[in-house]
Amino acid sequence: MTTRTTILSLPVEEYVHPGNRACTGCGLGIAYRIGLKALGPDTIVIVPPSCLTVLQGLFPVATTKLPSLNTTFACTAAAATGVLEALKAQGKDHVNVVAWAGDGGTADIGIQSLSGASERGDDFLFMCYDNEGYMNTGVQRSGTTPQGAITSNTPFKGKLQQKKDVAAIMTAHGIDYVATASAAYPLDLHDKVKKAISLKGVKYIHIHTPCPPGWGFDARYTVRVGELAVKTGYWDLYEVEKGVFRLTGASAKTLKAGTRKPVEEYLKSQVRFRVMSPEQAADVQARVDAKWSTYSGGAG
Amino acid sequence: MHVIETGNTAAALAVKLAGAQVVAAYPITPQTPLTEKLSEYIEAGEMDARYVPVESEHSALGVCIAASSAGARAFTATSANGLLYMHEQVHWAAGARLPLVMCVANRAVGAPWNIWNDHQDSISQRDTGWIQMYCCDHQQIIDDTLKAFRVAEATSIPVMVCYDGYLLSHTYMPFAIPDEDQVAEFLPPFRPSYALDPGSPANLNTVTLPEVRLDVNGELAHGYMEIRYLLQEDLRNAVQVVEETDAAYQAIFGRGGAPLVEPYRCDDAEYVVVGMGSITYQLRDVIETLRAEGHRIGVLGVRLYRPFPDAAVAAAVRGARGVFVMEKALSYGYEGALCSDLKSALYDHLGELGTAPSVKGLVAGIGGREIRTADLADALRSGLAGSVPDPNWIGIQL
Numbered sequence: 001m002t003t004r005t006t007i008l009s010l011p012v013e014e015y016v017h018p019g020n021r022a023c024t025g026c027g028l029g030i031a032y033r034i035g036l037k038a039l040g041p042d043t044i045v046i047v048p049p050s051c052l053t054v055l056q057g058l059f060p061v062a063t064t065k066l067p068s069l070n071t072t073f074a075c076t077a078a079a080a081t082g083v084l085e086a087l088k089a090q091g092k093d094h095v096n097v098v099a100w101a102g103d104g105g106t107a108d109i110g111i112q113s114l115s116g117a118s119e120r121g122d123d124f125l126f127m128c129y130d131n132e133g134y135m136n137t138g139v140q141r142s143g144t145t146p147q148g149a150i151t152s153n154t155p156f157k158g159k160l161q162q163k164k165d166v167a168a169i170m171t172a173h174g175i176d177y178v179a180t181a182s183a184a185y186p187l188d189l190h191d192k193v194k195k196a197i198s199l200k201g202v203k204y205i206h207i208h209t210p211c212p213p214g215w216g217f218d219a220r221y222t223v224r225v226g227e228l229a230v231k232t233g234y235w236d237l238y239e240v241e242k243g244v245f246r247l248t249g250a251s252a253k254t255l256k257a258g259t260r261k262p263v264e265e266y267l268k269s270q271v272r273f274r275v276m277s278p279e280q281a282a283d284v285q286a287r288v289d290a291k292w293s294t295y296s297g298g299a300g
Numbered sequence: 301m302h303v304i305e306t307g308n309t310a311a312a313l314a315v316k317l318a319g320a321q322v323v324a325a326y327p328i329t330p331q332t333p334l335t336e337k338l339s340e341y342i343e344a345g346e347m348d349a350r351y352v353p354v355e356s357e358h359s360a361l362g363v364c365i366a367a368s369s370a371g372a373r374a375f376t377a378t379s380a381n382g383l384l385y386m387h388e389q390v391h392w393a394a395g396a397r398l399p400l401v402m403c404v405a406n407r408a409v410g411a412p413w414n415i416w417n418d419h420q421d422s423i424s425q426r427d428t429g430w431i432q433m434y435c436c437d438h439q440q441i442i443d444d445t446l447k448a449f450r451v452a453e454a455t456s457i458p459v460m461v462c463y464d465g466y467l468l469s470h471t472y473m474p475f476a477i478p479d480e481d482q483v484a485e486f487l488p489p490f491r492p493s494y495a496l497d498p499g500s501p502a503n504l505n506t507v508t509l510p511e512v513r514l515d516v517n518g519e520l521a522h523g524y525m526e527i528r529y530l531l532q533e534d535l536r537n538a539v540q541v542v543e544e545t546d547a548a549y550q551a552i553f554g555r556g557g558a559p560l561v562e563p564y565r566c567d568d569a570e571y572v573v574v575g576m577g578s579i580t581y582q583l584r585d586v587i588e589t590l591r592a593e594g595h596r597i598g599v600l601g602v603r604l605y606r607p608f609p610d611a612a613v614a615a616a617v618r619g620a621r622g623v624f625v626m627e628k629a630l631s632y633g634y635e636g637a638l639c640s641d642l643k644s645a646l647y648d649h650l651g652e653l654g655t656a657p658s659v660k661g662l663v664a665g666i667g668g669r670e671i672r673t674a675d676l677a678d679a680l681r682s683g684l685a686g687s688v689p690d691p692n693w694i695g696i697q698l
Contacts, residue, residue: 042498046366053507060513060521062503067496069369070505072388075362078354082322082366082374083496085350089321089372095498113362116355 005190011037020063022055025219027183027209027226028129029055032100034186035127035207036066038193043096044069044083048076048110050102051136052129074109076101077117077202080124096197097124103144104134106206107166118173118202125196125203128166129183131211139214148267148276148284149215158275170204171240177203179239179248183210184226188237188249195241208235216271228266230254233288236295247295255295263288301477307468310438310475311377311403311461312337314445316347317483320375320401321490324352324363328382329415330465331405335377357382361389361402368398369504371495373449375400379465380407383421387428394429394531396505399452399490402430403445404462405469406577406628408667416668417465419576423629423637425460429531431538432606434576435463436562439475440603443555446478450487451545455538457531462605464578466668482552535607542604560609562601563616565591569598571684572617572657574642575626576602579664579671583626586676595684602638610645617646620657624683626676628665635661664694671695 003009015036022029028051036043045068047053053070057063071079080099087095101110106128114126133151134140141151143164150158171178176199181189189207196203210226212219229235230250237251247255254260263285267273276284305313312334315323323342325335341347354360357378364374378386383404393400404422408414422432431451435441441463448459463469478486494502508524515521522530539560546559564584566572573583580601587597600616602609617623627636634640639661646656660683665671672695679694691698 044370044496044498056503056506058513059503059506059508060515062501062506064503065501067498067501068503068506069366069496070503070507071362071366072358072392075359075365075389078324078359078362079366081352081354081359082324082363082368083370085322085324085352085363086367086370086372086374086495089348089350089367090370112355113359116359119355120353 005187005194007187010187010190011040013037013041015041015065017063017065020055021057022051023213023219025212025222026051026055027131027211027222028052030186030222031129031183031189031207031209034190035100035193036064038190039096039098039197041066042094043098046071046076046079046083046097046099048101048105049073049136050105051131052100052102054136073105075113076105076110077114077126080126081117081120081122084122084124099124099126101126101128102136103128103130103132104142107143107164111169115173118170118175121201123200125193125205128204128206129209130206131209131214132163133214135211135214148280149272150275151272156275158273167204167206175202175204176200176242177239179205180208180235180237181205182208182226182230182235182237184223184230185237185249192239192248195239214272217269221269225269228261228269232261232263232266233292234263234266260292302474303477304472304474305438306333306470306472307438307441307463308334308405308470309337310442311445311463312341313477314442315375316341317478317480318446318449318487319373319489320349321372322350322352322364322367322374323376324354324360324367324374325376326354326357326360326378326382328357328379330407330469331377331379331382331403333469334403334405357385358389361386361393364400365389365393365396365398368400368492369396369496371490371492373490375402377403377405379405380409380421383425384409387425390425390428390430393458395528397456397531398458399449399456400458401445401448401452402458402460404460405465406462407465414667417467417628418666418668419462419627419629422460422462426606426637429457429535430606431455431457431459431535431542431604433459433461433604434602435461435468436578436581436601437475438468438473439555441468442475442477443549443553446483446487447545447549451538451541453490454541454545455534456493457535457538462577467578476555478553486549486552539604539607539609558603560604560612561616562603564599564601566598566600566616568596569620570596571622571624572598572600572620573624573626573680574600574602574617574638576605576638577628579626579628582671582673583676586673586680589677590680590684597680597684605638608641608645610648613642613645614649614653617657618653622658622660622683624660624662624680624688626662626664630663636663660688660692662688662692662694666693669695
């Protein structure tokens, strides 16, 4: 990546109509808008059931100015492959194919087809916007819901299990590009999408996407909550390009400056973590510290 | 050109001749030799198509649905539990009005595991909105698969070409391979009414409300119910498209003429045995024996099962005193689905028929149970004498 996106170089063209059906303060609204700017007009979008299906609008109204294919829940990556192969069969090789799924559609019901496509090396970008639960259906627990979070079906104790690390699973597939991002850092996301579409095979970007109604914070704090996740080291911005790991943006800065905040600040910003005991919070802090101790060595 | 080859090869040759552009499949017995053949054709450069070795049947149809939405002629094939695993996508393909073609090498479904032939897999997809054709021999497999592409593209409804696992998929029979130039005349390249295209963006399969709604130009757009009604209407009208397509095929290739039902010695028949697939040809032998014994009996093969050709079925058994429906599948808890459909057709056409024949259902060959010609004859003799065997599962040993 030779140039970094700035607020001045961010494309002016919009591909998402304003006034869509996303909730107030939706993190996906930010990520989707910025992601499509990076993808540009020559793009076909694949969408499984998720909050994005709602954001997309109700027939015959459409939010996205790009051609979009709504698919069944489990086959997002297979649908991306199908579009891609049809374009190739017709000699059209200039179109970006992007799958845009939620965490359930990626980490849970969608992981089989995503793994299959990754192993085959099909040439598309898979975006996972991770709002850490089945928010569209009323905040049920998913594989990426973090430990300790209250959801509709972890109502009193919070989720007992840890969050599934999908970016690590995707890295293990040996694909050329895996990145994490955050809706609170749109320019970093824009850089990563641009880089991803310049590479071949399946590219995977996992976006931490704060959700005001699902996580329990005021809609005006979406960016602040997203930033806290990164500044506390709870969620890290990185990319793994052809096997080489590199922290990016705010995470790289935090490492360099040694300014990582206590995780408690992040946990306290949301109602969903309200039942976590001090011991559980200390355990989360210990795991974040352990993870960051591995960064100090090789990250740059 | 005539060859002696398997039913799966007949299907593969048809897919190659049809110029399918995207093939996605997951292996399951007894469909596998078909997809192996297609892999060979594509890798050898004999067929210009993309082969996607997917990780599941759900994805196989998912790839085809997306490829068709993006303007390619797409094909898949499966059997048994593979078809059941696809079920959500089977509905989706019809609802999205995509002209896909899928071959089903019919096989029993689990549990318990069984890899042999019956029709439970595709009969269980009866209500998905697909067109279903059932083949009786290898010539019909290659011809029907070619016709299926034209019917699918003319109606924007996907077509399932069903043929008996092993009995047809793995046996060798002589058949004619259609000439390539004539196929080009019969089946021009796929021209979708819309394909995903950044130059002309559209949002396909969006959430659609129960009620109709105005679009941005102030014009009324369909609700879900209108969209589904049109599928039903177009599916009912597809009976005629199947007939027209068969006539066009016959004009070019000289074969066909009975695309809905295939009657054999039904004209003077007091009794008619109705079935689908290879068993109907076996039944031709049986009724020759029974005719030699003095019974006036015929066989009716149902070739198009969905849309159900009710008028053709009713007309074919007109004048008969009794009908025996011989099936390799059940609507568990009642009877064979074909038996119910046939009774329904007789009721609907009672005005033309004057009087309806008695209808008795028989079940045979479940999970590949050997269907002995002598057993079929015995069951029918018993039926002709006034009562079919009880239980009506031929060859059952409890």
